Amino acid sequence: MKKTVRELQKEQTKELLLKTAYEVFSKKGIMNTRVSDIAQAAGVSHGTIFVHFRSxxxxxxxxxxxxxxxxxxxxxxxxxxxxxxxxxxxxxxxxxxxxxxxxxxxxxxxxxxxxxxxxxxxxxxxxxxxxxxxxxxxxxxxxxxxxxxxxxxxxxxxxxxxxxxxxxxxxxxxxxxxxxxxxxxxxxxxxxxxxxxxxx
Amino acid sequence: MKLCIACGMPMTKPADYPLGDESKDYCIYCARPDGSMQSYPEKLEGTTDFLIRTQGLDRQAAHAAAIRTLAQLPAWQGIQKTMDTPSGD
The missing domain is CATH 1.10.357.10 (Tetracycline Repressor, domain 2)
Incomplete structure (x- = not known):
């Protein structure tokens, strides 16, 4: 089934967040990273992170x-x-x-x-x-x-x-x-x- | 490239498949000698033994890790619910 534009955008944002989190974790450490660090690095709002991850x-x-x-x-x-x-x-x-x-x-x-x-x-x-x-x-x-x-x-x-x-x-x-x-x-x-x- | 449904191993060549049969979705290490797929208890025991033999884990820790990692794989979805009995070891 073909994905809607909205679904594709959602997938792309999630991929961006996973990649950004990987980069921030690599640099700052995993336990040392706050949600706001990832949001800032990815250029998204704090709330966007919780659309894709429950915590x-x-x-x-x-x-x-x-x-x-x-x-x-x-x-x-x-x-x-x-x-x-x-x-x-x-x-x-x-x-x-x-x-x-x-x-x-x-x-x-x-x-x-x-x-x-x-x-x-x-x-x-x-x-x-x-x-x-x-x-x-x-x-x-x-x-x-x-x-x-x-x-x-x-x-x-x-x-x-x-x-x-x-x-x-x-x-x-x-x-x-x-x-x-x-x-x-x-x-x-x-x-x-x-x-x-x-x-x- | 396929990933084995029962252990997650990438299958990249005929020798990775049971009896060289590339139509199978599970790998040679998850098959019995006749080519059929091992049962959950067989795979659980095999994975536990593998972790002990190659990494030296404690038996209980290996057993618990094997249960959790197998639970992520397509072949064993829902299996644990039907086998949800306390472990004897």
């Missing part, structure tokens, strides 16, 4: 779900062509890099966000852990002598990446943590992994 909490959930999906999808697309764990870790960081300011906010704030946003966070991590498990098992699975459980290896990697992002002001004040540390993060992690295996 700021609902808006946060929708923005995190939408951009969480985009991050997960990007990771998935990049990871599909990963032949080795090294390729996959680079693909993971490549997916994050495109959304780095927003993803960093999620790393720092996700425990404080509404429950729906927390679920989106789990979904983003699942897209990565899915490919991580496939590639790891293909590359090392039959010959894993490290004795380290798969989820511990995954969490060590995530812990490393998230630590750098969380403290990005100290590691890369210009705001490009992944671009600057991508190679050394991947190389160091792989050396640890392979070194640990060799000693056994």
């Amino acid at each position: 700021l909490e609902a808006m946060i959930e929708e923005v995190v779900a939408l951009y969480g999906q985009k991050i997960a999808m990007r990771t998935h697309v990049l990871a599909q062509s990963s032949g080795s764990l090294s390729d996959l870790l680079h693909a993971h960081l490549g997916g994050i890099m495109e959304f780095e300011p927003f993803y960093t906010r999620l790393v720092i704030e996700n425990r404080l966000l509404p429950p729906g946003a927390r679920d989106s966070w789990i979904s983003i991590q699942s897209a990565v852990s899915f490919h991580f498990s496939l590639v790891y098992e293909r590359e090392f699975g039959h010959n894993d002598r490290s004795g380290i459980l798969l989820h511990m290896l995954f969490n060590m990697w995530m812990g490393l990446v998230h630590y750098y992002l969380q403290n990005g002001d100290l590691f890369a004040p210009e705001g490009n943590v992944i671009g600057r540390y991508q190679d050394i993060l991947v190389d160091s992690y792989l050396k640890l992994l392979k070194g640990g295996r060799a000693e056994k």
Whole structure:
């Protein structure tokens, strides 16, 4: 069924609000943002926001779900062509890099966000852990002598990446943590992994 | 590109589909060996186990997260209402 002009305008305004909220969240932080900040940045009235979202909490959930999906999808697309764990870790960081300011906010704030946003966070991590498990098992699975459980290896990697992002002001004040540390993060992690295996 | 109705995974190539059948709306990971789609209890258990195995979540937290994330997917709309019994674990 064809949409009316009014329906199309409503959709466009909602898209504008989601994109604007994403940009403001990336810059100011999610919990630090007020409805008026988004309204001002989007050039709409305060009331317009509540035509599209029942609350700021609902808006946060929708923005995190939408951009969480985009991050997960990007990771998935990049990871599909990963032949080795090294390729996959680079693909993971490549997916994050495109959304780095927003993803960093999620790393720092996700425990404080509404429950729906927390679920989106789990979904983003699942897209990565899915490919991580496939590639790891293909590359090392039959010959894993490290004795380290798969989820511990995954969490060590995530812990490393998230630590750098969380403290990005100290590691890369210009705001490009992944671009600057991508190679050394991947190389160091792989050396640890392979070194640990060799000693056994 | 289709998204699996049962887990949300993007399906981009024949190998993503059960038995390579691209007419299906669910992915290979949501199918049984004969190609039919897993039931809700099977998928719930599989998702919970996946979260524990690959991310190390606590079993109860993984179970709760699996219920909430599956509830967002087209295949399981309304399922929980019909299965709304307290979890045993």
